[in-house]
Amino acid sequence: MSLSHPHPPVGGRVIEVGGEAPYAITVGQGLLHDGDRIAHALRGRHALLVSDSHVAPLYAQIVEQALHAARPDLVLARWVMPAGEQYKTLVQYGACLDALAQLGATRDACVIALGGGVVGDLAGFAAASWMRGIDCVQLPTTLLAMVDSSVGGKTAVDLPQGKNLVGAFHPPRAVIADTTALHTLPDRELRAGLAEVAKYGAIFDRQFLAWLERHSRDLLARDDAAMAEAIARSCEFKADVVSRDPYERGHRALLNFGHTFGHAIEAEQGYAGVGRDALNHGEAVAVGMVLAARLSTLLGLAPAEDATALESLLATLGLPVRLPERLAPAALLARMYLDKKADAQGLRFVLWGGAGEGRVVAGVPDDAVLAVLRTP
Ligand SMILES: NC(=O)c1ccc[n+]([C@@H]2O[C@H](COP(=O)([O-])OP(=O)(O)OC[C@H]3O[C@@H](n4cnc5c(N)ncnc54)[C@H](O)[C@@H]3O)[C@@H](O)[C@H]2O)c1
Ligand SMILES: O=C(O)C(=O)C[C@@H](O)[C@H](O)[C@H](O)COP(=O)(O)O
Numbered sequence: 001m002s003l004s005h006p007h008p009p010v011g012g013r014v015i016e017v018g019g020e021a022p023y024a025i026t027v028g029q030g031l032l033h034d035g036d037r038i039a040h041a042l043r044g045r046h047a048l049l050v051s052d053s054h055v056a057p058l059y060a061q062i063v064e065q066a067l068h069a070a071r072p073d074l075v076l077a078r079w080v081m082p083a084g085e086q087y088k089t090l091v092q093y094g095a096c097l098d099a100l101a102q103l104g105a106t107r108d109a110c111v112i113a114l115g116g117g118v119v120g121d122l123a124g125f126a127a128a129s130w131m132r133g134i135d136c137v138q139l140p141t142t143l144l145a146m147v148d149s150s151v152g153g154k155t156a157v158d159l160p161q162g163k164n165l166v167g168a169f170h171p172p173r174a175v176i177a178d179t180t181a182l183h184t185l186p187d188r189e190l191r192a193g194l195a196e197v198a199k200y201g202a203i204f205d206r207q208f209l210a211w212l213e214r215h216s217r218d219l220l221a222r223d224d225a226a227m228a229e230a231i232a233r234s235c236e237f238k239a240d241v242v243s244r245d246p247y248e249r250g251h252r253a254l255l256n257f258g259h260t261f262g263h264a265i266e267a268e269q270g271y272a273g274v275g276r277d278a279l280n281h282g283e284a285v286a287v288g289m290v291l292a293a294r295l296s297t298l299l300g301l302a303p304a305e306d307a308t309a310l311e312s313l314l315a316t317l318g319l320p321v322r323l324p325e326r327l328a329p330a331a332l333l334a335r336m337y338l339d340k341k342a343d344a345q346g347l348r349f350v351l352w353g354g355a356g357e358g359r360v361v362a363g364v365p366d367d368a369v370l371a372v373l374r375t376p
């Protein structure tokens, strides 16, 4: 059953995600005001709006008013977590479950995640586990969440030992991305989202990398047309992969390009990504993609020019491309053994055969990983 809204968004796009539990990603301007569209995805009478301390003051009331107008009978509560990756924890997850209990959320209730990937992952995991699974609607407000985290149903919280170590696959019932929310997004967070956009080009489509190169200035200037195209293309790439491999039994793992390095960086520095001397997720993935491309070259899988070109594109997009000196290579390598792609045979990396050709590679020697981590 498709849940796509009967009316297309004005000036927007709808991308369908297939599979066992299909849903629509709607991208357009002003969608947070569209109470009918959000309410269309709700089945029961209870909903918990989950947001963070930066996003709630900006957008929560808009959503609440729109929903109350569309569904006057809705019992809607708000739960706000502190903003930041360092709060994507079991403690905050527990507090979110407390809010669902307080609301009296029944099995037909819905969690509405309003925010970036941190809110989306944590709220999604609360929805996945409350009464063994209730609905979740994703209202992404960062570029990264619009192009990646709100789509595909990976939900999780971090542990001090590693990223996203506790979670579940739980596809949303709908993804509704209001691109006007990007107007308040800090520049650094916009650039972090562009890292995941570039990832799609790196693993699937070298022409898309060339498009990003040509439009880098427009994207950094938040040009509406360039941004809409980048979001729609990214959602199409992701929808295609997760429709065919929702549980990462195969090629969905390609979406982890740069992440074995990136997650190790995030965990090793302690997750405090914004406002401190540490990388956020998109930035860590940017450094991780450069390292993955260099590792591919070292192993003879890909031309060195492609690694150089990717590094240059990411730098043009204002992203970091070098490992922070304070992070010790041996400590990062040790972190990688808790990566979710590792198995009894050891580490597996997503590398590439050159731009646009992501591939999963097993049996990468520790020495090669350390050599890449030690290269300035
Ligand atoms: N589930 C997945 O498939 C998936 C994919 C990619 C990333 N992730 C996860 O997503 C997280 C990163 O997400 P993120 O980059 O969105 O970070 P985030 O959620 O921390 O948001 C970044 C910052 O921007 C603020 N913010 C959000 N929207 C805003 C807006 N419109 N205006 C002003 N400020 C706003 C937030 O409060 C926060 O301070 C990581 O935990 C990562 O592991 C998950
Ligand atoms: O959707 C996916 O699959 C991804 O790998 C997308 C990644 O950008 C994202 O950061 C994801 O959360 C990483 O997954 P994990 O399984 O390595 O925790």
Ligand SMILES: [Zn+2]
Pocket (backbone or CB within 6 Å): 148, 196, 259, 281, 285
């Ligand atoms: Zn990611």
